Amino acid sequence: MLDAGRHPKIRILAYSEVEGLKGRDGNFEIKIRRKARYVKEDVCNACGMCVTKCPGRALDAFDMGLRKRTAIYLYFSQGIPAVMTIDPEHCIYFTKGRCRTCEKVCDKGAIDFEMKARVETYPVNAVILATGLDILDPSHLTHYGYGKLKNVITGLQYERLINATGPTGGHLERPSDGKLAKKVAYVQCVGSRDLNNCAYCSSVCCMYSIKDAMLAREHDPESDSYIFHTDLRNVGKWFQKYEKRAREEYGVNFIRGRVAQIEEDEECNPIVWYEDTRLQEVKALKVEMVVLATAATPAKGARGLARLLGVRTDPYGFIQTKPDEPADTSRPGIFACGFCKGPCDIPEAVSQASAAAERVAAFISQTAGV
Amino acid sequence: MSLRQAVVRSRAYLCLECGICTGSCPVSRFNAAYSPRLTVERALLLDEEESLHDHEIWACLTCGTCDVRCPSTVDFTGFMRDLRERARKAGNDGICTHAETIEAVLDLQLSPNFRRSTSWLRSLQTSSRGKVYYFGGCLPFLDVIFEDIGFEGTKIGRSSVRLLNALGIRPAVSCDEVCCGHDAYWTGRIDLVRTLADINVKAIRRTGAKQVIFSCPECFYMFKHIYPDIVGDLGFEPVYILNVLLEAIDKVKFKPVNAKVTYQDSCRLARIEGMVTEPRQVLQALPDVDFVEMQRMGKDAICCGSSNWVSCSRVNKQIQIDRLTEAASTGAKILVTSCPKCNIHLRCALRDEDCKVDIDVIDLMVLLASHLGGGKRGT
Amino acid sequence: MENAAKDGFCLNPGTSVIPVKCSGLIKVSFLLRLFAKGSDGVLVLGCLEQDCRYFNGSIRCGKIVDETRKILELAGIDATRLGFHLISESQGREFKKIFRRFVKQFSKRGRRVATSSSR
Numbered sequence: 001m002l003d004a005g006r007h008p009k010i011r012i013l014a015y016s017e018v019e020g021l022k023g024r025d026g027n028f029e030i031k032i033r034r035k036a037r038y039v040k041e042d043v044c045n046a047c048g049m050c051v052t053k054c055p056g057r058a059l060d061a062f063d064m065g066l067r068k069r070t071a072i073y074l075y076f077s078q079g080i081p082a083v084m085t086i087d088p089e090h091c092i093y094f095t096k097g098r099c100r101t102c103e104k105v106c107d108k109g110a111i112d113f114e115m116k117a118r119v120e121t122y123p124v125n126a127v128i129l130a131t132g133l134d135i136l137d138p139s140h141l142t143h144y145g146y147g148k149l150k151n152v153i154t155g156l157q158y159e160r161l162i163n164a165t166g167p168t169g170g171h172l173e174r175p176s177d178g179k180l181a182k183k184v185a186y187v188q189c190v191g192s193r194d195l196n197n198c199a200y201c202s203s204v205c206c207m208y209s210i211k212d213a214m215l216a217r218e219h220d221p222e223s224d225s226y227i228f229h230t231d232l233r234n235v236g237k238w239f240q241k242y243e244k245r246a247r248e249e250y251g252v253n254f255i256r257g258r259v260a261q262i263e264e265d266e267e268c269n270p271i272v273w274y275e276d277t278r279l280q281e282v283k284a285l286k287v288e289m290v291v292l293a294t295a296a297t298p299a300k301g302a303r304g305l306a307r308l309l310g311v312r313t314d315p316y317g318f319i320q321t322k323p324d325e326p327a328d329t330s331r332p333g334i335f336a337c338g339f340c341k342g343p344c345d346i347p348e349a350v351s352q353a354s355a356a357a358e359r360v361a362a363f364i365s366q367t368a369g370v
Numbered sequence: 371m372s373l374r375q376a377v378v379r380s381r382a383y384l385c386l387e388c389g390i391c392t393g394s395c396p397v398s399r400f401n402a403a404y405s406p407r408l409t410v411e412r413a414l415l416l417d418e419e420e421s422l423h424d425h426e427i428w429a430c431l432t433c434g435t436c437d438v439r440c441p442s443t444v445d446f447t448g449f450m451r452d453l454r455e456r457a458r459k460a461g462n463d464g465i466c467t468h469a470e471t472i473e474a475v476l477d478l479q480l481s482p483n484f485r486r487s488t489s490w491l492r493s494l495q496t497s498s499r500g501k502v503y504y505f506g507g508c509l510p511f512l513d514v515i516f517e518d519i520g521f522e523g524t525k526i527g528r529s530s531v532r533l534l535n536a537l538g539i540r541p542a543v544s545c546d547e548v549c550c551g552h553d554a555y556w557t558g559r560i561d562l563v564r565t566l567a568d569i570n571v572k573a574i575r576r577t578g579a580k581q582v583i584f585s586c587p588e589c590f591y592m593f594k595h596i597y598p599d600i601v602g603d604l605g606f607e608p609v610y611i612l613n614v615l616l617e618a619i620d621k622v623k624f625k626p627v628n629a630k631v632t633y634q635d636s637c638r639l640a641r642i643e644g645m646v647t648e649p650r651q652v653l654q655a656l657p658d659v660d661f662v663e664m665q666r667m668g669k670d671a672i673c674c675g676s677s678n679w680v681s682c683s684r685v686n687k688q689i690q691i692d693r694l695t696e697a698a699s700t701g702a703k704i705l706v707t708s709c710p711k712c713n714i715h716l717r718c719a720l721r722d723e724d725c726k727v728d729i730d731v732i733d734l735m736v737l738l739a740s741h742l743g744g745g746k747r748g749t
Numbered sequence: 750m751e752n753a754a755k756d757g758f759c760l761n762p763g764t765s766v767i768p769v770k771c772s773g774l775i776k777v778s779f780l781l782r783l784f785a786k787g788s789d790g791v792l793v794l795g796c797l798e799q800d801c802r803y804f805n806g807s808i809r810c811g812k813i814v815d816e817t818r819k820i821l822e823l824a825g826i827d828a829t830r831l832g833f834h835l836i837s838e839s840q841g842r843e844f845k846k847i848f849r850r851f852v853k854q855f856s857k858r859g860r861r862v863a864t865s866s867s868r
Contacts (some may be wrong), residue, residue: 189441
């Protein structure tokens with residue numbers, strides 16, 4: 001991402017939305033709404049002075065709501081471009097009419113409360129969709145108790161908890177009481193491979209859960225990790241070896257059986273009910289925290305964007321691509337790569353991106369005669 | 371119906387063997403010999419002999435928890451029903467509980483010239499014809515059978531009619547009404563269900579009703595989901611009483627309850643109809659009611675532990691005591707039920723020597739009717 | 750009944766006798782099914798309470814009959830169609846009286862009367 005940010009021939013229009021696409025056969029005009037971030041992108045250097053003084057607060061979406069951020073914020077520290085954004089819904093000036101503290105402390109003069117969203121059009125020869133994924137909100141799977149039981153969190157929340165730059169500085173402090181979670185259950189297939197929810201395998205959960213379980217053991221060798229899985233679908237090169245390592249070197253416990261229900265005791269310890277299908281026994285396991293490997297879905301806006309661009313999606317909102325040209329969508333000149341066209345992991349997404357770039361090059365040379 | 375057909379009809383071939391059914395099953399928690407997953411697997415191997423002669427097929431409560439959670443949408447309870455139909459023919463009958471009295475009542479209802487008494491509804495406003503019909507089902511009969519545990523089926527029926535009267539509805543009732551056939555259906559006696567459906571639908575049509583109100587979730591389920599398959603267009607609309615009450619709840623005044631109450635979801639209402647908020651809305655419309663929720667509620671509620679009158683063993687008692695303990699742990703003094711069967715089974719378990727729980731089990735209709743402000747005396 | 754027979758008593762045609770080991774063994778379902786099969790009336794006869802070999806057989810039977818009668822009423826069948834009497838083996842004349850009186854209720858219909866007896 002840093003490479004792309006620095007590249008002289010790549011222009012990143014962050015904090016923007018596509019509003020429309022006109023034209024055909026490599027002669028498109030794309031309309032892009034550049035939302036007002038109330039901070040001048042070319043002036044701000046993300047020094048962070050405003051953040052230290054901003055009185056507004058909102059849940060931090062990047063930290064999966066595990067902590068609060070200020071109303072003026074940097075979405076995440078490695079983001080490109082590294083500039084602040086004011087969230088008008090939580091900014092004291094925008095909601096109550098006075099404050100403007102950030103404006104006062106910014107010695108660069110980067111704050112601009114008068115900034116308006118503007119629509120720009122660009123002539124383009126091709127479009128690549130790479131809108132990525134969102135995760136399924138598992139609240140409606142009431143038997144897992146997400147949203148009701150405090151110590152049941154999603155894989156992405158866990159990712160933030162165990163991350164050194166995360167809200168707990170990388171300590172596995174569980175949400176209910178901040179106690180370090182020593183016994184953690186990782187529940188696979190939450191909404192995935194489920195005909196009532198996402199009837200496909202999200203494909204990344206088995207591997208990231210193994211990684212998560214190993215990380216927990218690395219942080220605290222005394223801890224216990226349990227992975228509850230339907231079938232382990234670690235199908236990539238060396239993936240199985242990774243699982244073997246988790247079992248042998250890290251002592252991660254693997255239990256075959258989809259978790260049926262999660263209950264809670266008086267101390268908010270989740271109790272996981274499941275059938276160990278190998279032993280054919282129904283059991284309950286008391287743990288200190290549960291991590292749900294929730295199904296990955298196409299990004300929330302992907303379906304709308306696809307409609308805007310006139311490309312077909314499947315019933316789940318994944319962009320449809322051609323079987324023989326997996327980067328080509330239903331509309332010539334528009335290509336797709338990564339999770340927006342179907343579940344895939346990072347290495348696969350990277351190779352798909354290269355493929356899409358190559359298809360674009362070929363397309364342009366054919367249509368524009370370069 | 372062959373075993374193969376049962377597998378196809380229930381889509382059991384989609385089974386992932388993930389074990390969520392067995393893990394969710396209230397019976398499997400206490401009875402290691404019973405496992406929905408293994409039942410399906412055995413059937414998938416088309417092992418007729420073992421599938422049909424397994425006594426554990428009568429252990430299934432048909433509560434539908436496995437159906438709701440199954441990622442492959444296998445209709446396990448439907449599969450069980452088909453299997454039971456076949457097992458019955460192969461000579462594997464379930465044990466009929468309560469000394470077969472309930473079965474015999476059914477036989478009586480099927481005897482020629484059967485005309486039930488409606489005297490149990492006296493002093494309430496009913497008619498023999500009308501647009502709205504009230505289906506009481508087996509309630510008064512159950513009253514006699516479960517007198518020893520203090521179950522008051524008649525009171526549930528009377529309370530329902532009282533509430534309807536309070537809303538200005540004077541429901542029609544009929545002497546020709548018979549059992550809805552719910553238990554016959556789930557124990558695989560489809561011919562019997564056909565006969566009963568025929569009698570009931572004809573009896574109701576004769577009253578000229580366009581809407582039939584049910585206070586029993588099981589009867590409602592049968593009329594809404596099963597009867598149309600058997601008799602085609604019913605000619606009237608089955609409605610659950612809660613929906614009728616909710617529409618006009620503002621018109622009725624209730625006396626304060628002054629108690630902590632919790633609610634036992636009915637399998638048919640919560641899991642099949644998705645009626646989770648309605649009973650809670652009605653309960654919370656009562657003044658001064660301190661409503662608390664059990665951990666396992668709504669679609670995750672635990673079945674009252676016994677159904678279809680085919681199993682009543684130590685396992686069933688354990689399920690019931692477990693549920694009652696959960697209800698009491700909320701601090702509630704009253705456990706409200708909407709299914710008469712829940713009421714019977716939980717009341718019965720309260721008297722078990724292993725049950726150390728003190729809680730009142732009261733039907734929702736009875737609770738509502740007994741708190742009607744002003745008007746007539748209690749039923 | 751044998752004592753009554755010595756007296757020259759014979760059962761009405763259409764009466765069936767169902768001997769049971771003890772009236773306490775009779776179940777509600779059993780009685781209900783007799784009605785379901787079309788009996789006009791069922792007369793249950795048991796031993797005197799103090800004669801019961803199993804201490805509470807006759808008492809139990811009384812409860813069963815009460816329960817059955819309630820169900821019969823609800824099913825629209827007159828509860829008097831279920832007769833219940835406790836008599837001793839030696840009371841042949843008494844039996845005759847009870848039986849005649851019971852059957853008389855249904856004489857106009859002239860249909861079958863089932864009798865259940867513990868001897």
